[in-house]
Amino acid sequence: MKKIFLSIVTLTFLSLSSCVSDNEDFNDDGKKSYDVPAESLLSNAQKELSDQLTTPSVNNNPLRYYVQYWAATLYPAESRYNLTTRLIPDTHWTKLYQDVLGNLKTSEEVLKAQTKPDATSASDWQKQQQNKVAILEVLRVYTYQILVDTFGDVPYSESLQNPTIVLPKYDNGEEIYTKLIARIDAAIAQLDATGASFDTGDLIYKGDVAKWKLFANTVKLKLAINIADLNPALAKTTAESAYNSGLLLTNANNALLTYASFAPNYNPIFDNLVASQRNDNVPANTLVNRMNAMSDPRRPIFFTPMEDGTYVGGIPGGRNSLPYESTYSHVGDVIKNPSAPGVLIEAFETNFYLAEAAARNFVVGNTVEHYYTQAITLSCNYWGVSPEETAAYLANPQVAYATAATTPLTGFPGTGTGTWQEKIGYQEWIALYNRSFQAWTAYRRLDFPILISNASSVPASDKKVPVRYTYPTVEQTVNGANWSAASDAIGGNLLTTKIFWDVK
Template sequence: MKKIFLSIATLAFLTLSSCVSDNENFNDDIKKSYDVSAESLLSNAQKELTDQLTTPSVNNNPLRYYVQYWAATLYTAESRYNLTTRTIPDTHWTKLYQDVLGNLQTSQQVLEAQTKPSDVADADWQKQQKNKVAILEILRVYTYQILVDTFGDVPYSESLQNPKIILPKYDDDAAIYPLLITRLNAAIAQLDATGKSFDTGDLIYKGDVASWKIFANSVKLKLGTNIADKDAALAKTTIESAYSAGVLLNNANNALLKYASFAPNYNPVFDNLVASQRNDNVPATTLVNQMNDLSDPRRPIFFTPMADGTYVGGVPGGRNSLPYETTYSHVGDVIKKPDAAGVLLEAFEVNFYLAEAAARGFNVGNTAEHYYNDAITKSCEFWGVSAADIASYLANPKVAYATAATTPISGTAGTGTGTWQEKIGYQEWIALYNRSFQSWTAFRRLDFPKLTSHPSSVQAAEGKVPVRWTYPTAEQTVNGTNWTNASQAIGGDKLTVPVFWDTKL
């Protein structure tokens, strides 16, 4: 029996509905093969992808601890980089390969089996189907990049071929990225904004082809940015062509999944902090102190104030003191709203990529300072910061691109003007507060901010903040030969072995 995947709207409807038949055997035909629409499969893939990137669940995604946005109080294992007790890599792997890539692949198979309705012109049908397939392809590229950026070498060329290939080999991560860029180029060329795409099922852009084209070029920009220190020539052509074709520069085009305000489809942050009545995660001193030092206007949004109006964080990886309810600031109420949107890509992020590109001398239409200022502005605007407060923040000599100085997170005064990597790195880290996976990627690419591992972190971290996740335990036991070959190829299945693009300054 095929598994039925439903959109958020459908799930909400069924949750609120009662029985549809008095026949007690109404739903008992367990041998029947139910048809699943391409639209429902797309909805499920988008939600699973966004959930995995958004959730703060220690079973799924503890990266808010890694980039030191949050600190734990009662339970410190995951904040000290323990990935094995809860088999976190297994969950991440399964969700992305099975629940995202698997559903996207099946969605395309459903599309390919469809028959053109008699009332639709052949040309219109071809445009619509090509647009739908291109959108699925763009999301596949986005998802494969996350897998590479998490683990390094991963199954790619032999993935998703069950039952033909049950135990896929792992491909070289450095070889996968150029293939993803090629796939994106093909998908972008296939998109035709004069045609339709998904009438329903697209939870991100509601089938708007022009928006998907902007998103695809922005993902291409992201791919090029990540490889800039490893393959400058490919990065340059990738970034410049993406920019010329049009990328996501304004919040109106942000790739958002809007959660419901009620169970079971509310935002995973609300689910884990409010619905679960868990208030034992607190903002980390690393971020809080940095934002305090800069008088950052996003503080009252990111954190709750103490009784005296100040903001106080907990030590990353530490067993922070009790009572945690009143000893520290907590995650801001706006972040914890049940219907807060999940994010796949947004304007400030793209502007920071362009700032990096301009700093490298690539032709992206403006200066690093221009995009740096735009990135900060777009972040603040997204969170509702006033224009006056944004202007004041950008004028702060510790923030202004021309004068931002080396400012160690320890709080000691810095000397000298920071490098472009440092200036962009610290501000991008702040702006990515609610985007922990992307923040972890930026931290590894730019080598800023400078983060220190807690002394009690797991031995496997070797005294450092991890730069990759170890492979799933299930891969070691089920796909052992290919796991062994991949582990040897990357230099060991370790937390400290970087993915191919992660070169150190």
């Protein structure tokens, strides 16, 4: 099996512009091994996925600015939603299609070409291979959801089919979601905890099929919650089915990819802030001030204190004053640890989804208040907050579910009505501090927290926080007809065009 993982865009571009030779061995390097084990391909896919979701690089992922976790100092362009200077959508697209989905597809092809070892029984071999393929499928569903949640309509049914299809059409985002729910159901049915899976190569669960099943059901719940405003009937049946099948509900089952403490496999945050000697990103005052107002015990972990023990954030989208080294708090040392894990799903996140489900009267075993409280508790536990500090925080009237958001904190925007969307929205936003993509999705779904865009934001944003990425520039150049049709179908290739599920 040759190691070929080129994105649909890259493949198209190469097919149109690469040099050509009549020699059939023209592209073979006789000195390089091209045989890659399925396990290595899985590892590569998992790491690329984690890297893209974790990195704070302005070339790859500026979403910490969008949800106002961080503020820039020296270079504010990306914090003002300039996506095009560094071709950020192109990078995100290529990373997910080529480096994640491409590796997963090739891994499955390698698996299907394998023959059973003599020492393994036919039934054990069948279970093992079935589990391996199902794990790859669960990760594919997870990745396609990210693509839809980023861009809207995207290549799906014709994606990753070069050379058969080099200019893939874009599928309707809502239809993709429906198909993803069917695909995750099929994958869950194939996961058999009585059988083995990957002995090596699985950087997340080390081949633990039971944990992958919890993860898969939680991906299913995540799909359901996103469409709850648009299609409550489908969301209800999907969420209840996921709940009844078993979810990722404890920190022991979090989907984590632990990085190494050394180059080149350390955490991308360490890479961008410490190894690169960049100290010019600071926590945003939107988050810092709100956490200050509630005496949130996670502040010493998320941020560094000033000399007087307080926490100070910069203005989102602003060119924050110098000297920035001593004027503001900075990103906390735990967050910058080189071996800190990347995260795909956490238990607190699942509990917030269940809180939303309960608020919508889905049958998920408990009340919205129970899951809300459990989510905050799990987040505090994960970051090492003591049980006493956690209990005190939950007793704060601005945090306790019964009273939270009924009267907005002084100086903070809020409705004062104490809706479940507002209560969950603010606390989920805080808990997702190190998970910027998922925080952006929650913000768009719940419409909380209330985020005020900087007046210097690019005109294309209409002075609002963007609700999608524009399509990659290369798609317009190479796949123009399909790009144009998709842009028209979603209502315009704009930062302000909402993803199909964002209906409120």
